[in-house]
Structure formats: structure tokens, C-alpha cells
Amino acid sequence: MERLCRDCNMPLFGRSDKKFCNDACRSNFNNKLKKHDPNYIRRINTILKKNRHIMMHLNPDGKKKVLKADLSHMGFDFKHHTHVLDTAKGTRYYFCYEYGYLLIKQEEILLVKNESLING
Numbered sequence: 001m002e003r004l005c006r007d008c009n010m011p012l013f014g015r016s017d018k019k020f021c022n023d024a025c026r027s028n029f030n031n032k033l034k035k036h037d038p039n040y041i042r043r044i045n046t047i048l049k050k051n052r053h054i055m056m057h058l059n060p061d062g063k064k065k066v067l068k069a070d071l072s073h074m075g076f077d078f079k080h081h082t083h084v085l086d087t088a089k090g091t092r093y094y095f096c097y098e099y100g101y102l103l104i105k106q107e108e109i110l111l112v113k114n115e116s117l118i119n120g
């Protein structure tokens, strides 16, 4: 069966899991997809708001240690955040709006609220 590039529809050669001729076709296809998806921004916003809501729920007092699994079970998406904060100590906090987290161990997370509460 002939396989075609998902972007330019040219026949593909080589690996059977190949979907595009090359990186140019791949990124072209992905860009078109984003542009034509009116829900793209809404979808990301929904993820960010859900992340914020989960952290707000688990961290009502502004600072709390939790397990990473607790967040995962509630549907937290670790790929999305609004911004990061790098401290002088070299640790990186990930924020969704005013709520943030820091990975302290493999499976442990420190939840924080507001950048101002983080000291160095």
C-alpha cells in the first residue's frame, strides 16, 4: 500500500511509520493544524485553569508538600504552565497563574502561591 505525506501528499519511502517527507513538511502540517483549529487557544486555557484549580484545591494555605501522583490523579497536566521562576539557588518553579509548584524529589512536589512567597 502506498503511503502519502500528510502535508504534500507525495509518496513516502523508507520507514513504515513515516508520516512526512521531511521536517519541513512536518512543521508545515503542524502549523496549518494550529491555524485551522479555532479551539486551540481555548483548549490550552482550559488545561491551565484546571491546573490552577487543582493546585488551589490542594494548597489552600499557600504552601504545601504533596505527591506528584496526587496531582496526576486529579488530571494535572505537567506540560502546561503560564511561566517559570528561577531562583538564585537554581531551582525552578512552574506557575499556572498565581499558583506554582517545585519538584523537590522524584515523586514529591512543593506547592506555593504567589512568587513573592518564594525566598531565594
Ligand SMILES: [Zn+2]
Residues within 6 Å of the ligand: 005, 006, 007, 008, 009, 010, 020, 021, 022, 025
Ligand atoms: Zn511532504
